[in-house]
Amino acid sequence: MRIFKSMLLVAMLGVSSIVSAKTIEMDVNGLVCAFCAQGIEKSLKALPPTSKVFVSLENRIVAVELKDGADIPDPQLRKAITDAGFTVVAIRRSDVTLDAIKQRVARQAAGHE
Amino acid sequence: MQQIIPRAGACLFVLLAMPLAAKPIAYANGTTVMAEYGAGTMTEEQAYYAPRSWWSAGADAVQLQSADGRKQRHIVDVRANLLVKRWNLPGAQANVFVWGGLGQATGNDFAGSTLSRNAGFETDYETRRVYASFASDLQESDHYSHRIDTLQLGWAPYKHDYNTLATWIVVQGRQYTGELFRGTEKAILVRLFKGGTWVEAGVTTDGKPQAMAMFNF
Numbered sequence: 001m002r003i004f005k006s007m008l009l010v011a012m013l014g015v016s017s018i019v020s021a022k023t024i025e026m027d028v029n030g031l032v033c034a035f036c037a038q039g040i041e042k043s044l045k046a047l048p049p050t051s052k053v054f055v056s057l058e059n060r061i062v063a064v065e066l067k068d069g070a071d072i073p074d075p076q077l078r079k080a081i082t083d084a085g086f087t088v089v090a091i092r093r094s095d096v097t098l099d100a101i102k103q104r105v106a107r108q109a110a111g112h113e
Numbered sequence: 114m115q116q117i118i119p120r121a122g123a124c125l126f127v128l129l130a131m132p133l134a135a136k137p138i139a140y141a142n143g144t145t146v147m148a149e150y151g152a153g154t155m156t157e158e159q160a161y162y163a164p165r166s167w168w169s170a171g172a173d174a175v176q177l178q179s180a181d182g183r184k185q186r187h188i189v190d191v192r193a194n195l196l197v198k199r200w201n202l203p204g205a206q207a208n209v210f211v212w213g214g215l216g217q218a219t220g221n222d223f224a225g226s227t228l229s230r231n232a233g234f235e236t237d238y239e240t241r242r243v244y245a246s247f248a249s250d251l252q253e254s255d256h257y258s259h260r261i262d263t264l265q266l267g268w269a270p271y272k273h274d275y276n277t278l279a280t281w282i283v284v285q286g287r288q289y290t291g292e293l294f295r296g297t298e299k300a301i302l303v304r305l306f307k308g309g310t311w312v313e314a315g316v317t318t319d320g321k322p323q324a325m326a327m328f329n330f
């Protein structure tokens with residue numbers, strides 16, 4: 001019974017995390033040219049749940065800030081990136097803000113210099 | 114100084130008036146417009162729409178003039194471009210494109226207009242610091258046949274990012290068949306792009322300006 005309760009708690013926490021996710025971060029292959037990557041921003045911004053989009057060639061990531069309570073299914077994310085000409089290799093959802101991701105990227109960039 | 118001013122003026126003119134080795138497909142639902150001025154031997158304007166990320170279609174206008182001025186071609190055709198293969202790697206991308214088109218051409222060494230046929234391919238590889246592409250474009254009809262082969266090698270002095278200006282130094286070698294130009298036309302170019310705007314300009318070893326502009330939207 002105790003094991004069952006623990007599993008239930010873990011499952012609830014997991015569901016809660018997905019429901020309240022603020023951003024989706026994707027690792028994307030082929031991100032080497034900003035001119036060629038314009039389609040990523042265009043296709044993701046066309047999705048109603050999208051609030052903001054951030055692309056980092058240095059970190060090879062594309063991050064999407066979601067509107068409150070909204071989400072974008074993984075197949076739709078993969079289609080948007082594929083339509084733009086690139087390949088998604090990983091998708092992560094988190095509660096961090098887009099600004100926090102930008103700051104992390106900036107710190108990593110500064111660390112490389 | 115008297116020579117520099119007209120040359121700088123010519124460079125500025127071709128940049129303002131706008132200018133082959135750029136990708137003919139932007140992205141799904143994307144439009145690409147580009148123009149190139151190729152050192153007086155070739156001028157080209159293109160506009161394509163890509164319904165999907167792997168093909169695009171549109172119109173292409175090419176003007177060719179031999180170095181001695183004896184041969185002139187004005188070609189307008191509709192063209193379809195196909196992305197045959199793309200390799201998306203962690204720090205690089207490589208592509209193979211092919212295209213084909215049909216249209217109408219006029220020239221100063223044959224009467225009237227003729228059916229023009231166009232076919233070509235391009236392969237490229239790029240990272241954020243190095244770039245290489247090779248394109249071969251065949252323009253032919255019952256009256257002429259010209260193949261334009263272009264090799265470009267590029268180097269970026271720094272790694273650009275999504276919202277920063279990209280700067281590339283590109284060396285180019287181009288050969289024309291069909292008595293348009295003897296030997297290899299060599300040029301050095303500076304390429305800049307930011308957002309959906311791409312411009313490049315340079316000069317051939319003969320001192321002739323070359324420029325190109327391209328917009329994705």
